[in-house]
Amino acid sequence: MAAALSGVLVALATPFGPDGELDETTLRALVDRTIDGGVHGVVACGSTGEFSALTVDERRLVVETVVDQTAHRVPVIAQTGSTSTAEAVALSRHAQSVGVDVVMPVAPFYEPLSLAETTNYLRRVASSVEIPVMLYNLPAVTGVDLTPDTVATLAREVENIRYVKNTSPDMAQAAQLIHHYGDLVGTFVGWDSLILSSLVSGAAGVMAGTANVVPAELVAVYDAVESGDLDAARQAWAVVYPLLDAALSVNYIAAVKVALEAAGFPAGSTREPTLSLEPADARHIAQLASAFRSQPVA
Numbered sequence: 001m002a003a004a005l006s007g008v009l010v011a012l013a014t015p016f017g018p019d020g021e022l023d024e025t026t027l028r029a030l031v032d033r034t035i036d037g038g039v040h041g042v043v044a045c046g047s048t049g050e051f052s053a054l055t056v057d058e059r060r061l062v063v064e065t066v067v068d069q070t071a072h073r074v075p076v077i078a079q080t081g082s083t084s085t086a087e088a089v090a091l092s093r094h095a096q097s098v099g100v101d102v103v104m105p106v107a108p109f110y111e112p113l114s115l116a117e118t119t120n121y122l123r124r125v126a127s128s129v130e131i132p133v134m135l136y137n138l139p140a141v142t143g144v145d146l147t148p149d150t151v152a153t154l155a156r157e158v159e160n161i162r163y164v165k166n167t168s169p170d171m172a173q174a175a176q177l178i179h180h181y182g183d184l185v186g187t188f189v190g191w192d193s194l195i196l197s198s199l200v201s202g203a204a205g206v207m208a209g210t211a212n213v214v215p216a217e218l219v220a221v222y223d224a225v226e227s228g229d230l231d232a233a234r235q236a237w238a239v240v241y242p243l244l245d246a247a248l249s250v251n252y253i254a255a256v257k258v259a260l261e262a263a264g265f266p267a268g269s270t271r272e273p274t275l276s277l278e279p280a281d282a283r284h285i286a287q288l289a290s291a292f293r294s295q296p297v298a
Contacts (some may be wrong), residue, residue, distance in 0.1 A: 004132070005075055005102060005163060005186060006204045007040025008218050010211035011048040013256055014062060016268035022058055024065055026267055030212065031069040033265060033294075037215025040205065040222075041075040042066060043104070047138070047167075048209030048256055051079055052109070053271040056087065060094055067099045077134060081106030085121050089128040096129045104134040104165060107142040118144045119154060126158045134163035134188070148176040155185045165190045165207050171197055178202050192244040196237045199225040210247055212267075213259040214240050214292050243288040250281045258282050259289035 015026035139145035167190030186204030224233035
């Protein structure tokens with residue numbers, strides 16, 4: 001398959017102002033910050049982007065804003081999943097209409113669906129658009145694990161299913177996707193602590209919320225692996241791993257918001273029902289992230 005999408009993709013945080021409303025200005029600045037850091041693609045309304053706490057209108061606005069600000073500098077991926085097939089189709093068609101490059105529908109995440117119901121949903125959503133589709137396997141939230149064989153079956157049945165984001169700590173599953181089905185789908189690993197392992201194993205790329213905070217540092221890991229310099233890759237990895245590991249040990253979305261502020265780029269708090277980190281956890285994340293501090297936004 002043609003590897004049109006690869007590298008480090010940032011699952012963009014969604015900035016909120018003091019009033020809890022969407023902060024479009026800071027979102028645009030975050031797009032620029034991550035692209036300037038070298039990321040190879042930006043993801044709107046992913047899990048790190050708190051899509052489940054956004055209204056449908058806000059989700060559309062986030063996608064439109066990210067597409068506009070990106071201005072074709074890197075590909076834009078829009079997470080378009082929903083608890084409703086009709087809404088997921090509508091969001092996917094909207095994303096296509098405003099110029100995203102790939103849609104990424106997560107499976108429904110409320111009703112305990114069967115595998116047959118989940119794959120029917122994914123076929124319906126993927127078939128509703130003409131642009132490439134990235135399946136989003138997030139079993140801890142959806143309750144359904146898309147096995148490598150299931151992913152391959154869907155990709156063979158629906159021509160524009162070309163990628164999968166596998167957000168699971170199961171490296172064995174990621175390795176099967178990479179090695180058994182790499183000619184069929186490009187695998188992006190979405191578990192931050194597996195970034196180095198997955199890239200060395202031959203993943204098409206990674207998708208990380210922590211790339212909001214350390215975009216250049218994660219790109220350095222990718223670049224070193226691509227050049228075959230594993231010593232440099234391990235050295236670059238050692239710089240960022242403590243922060244990534246710490247973020248995964250607490251509420252990840254809240255950790256990204258704390259880390260962004262500590263790195264000099266405040267993006268507001270999480271939106272309820274997600275709460276801020278406990279003070280001790282927040283101090284730990286902030287201490288680690290402060291090593292990557294940039295100049296504050298004017």
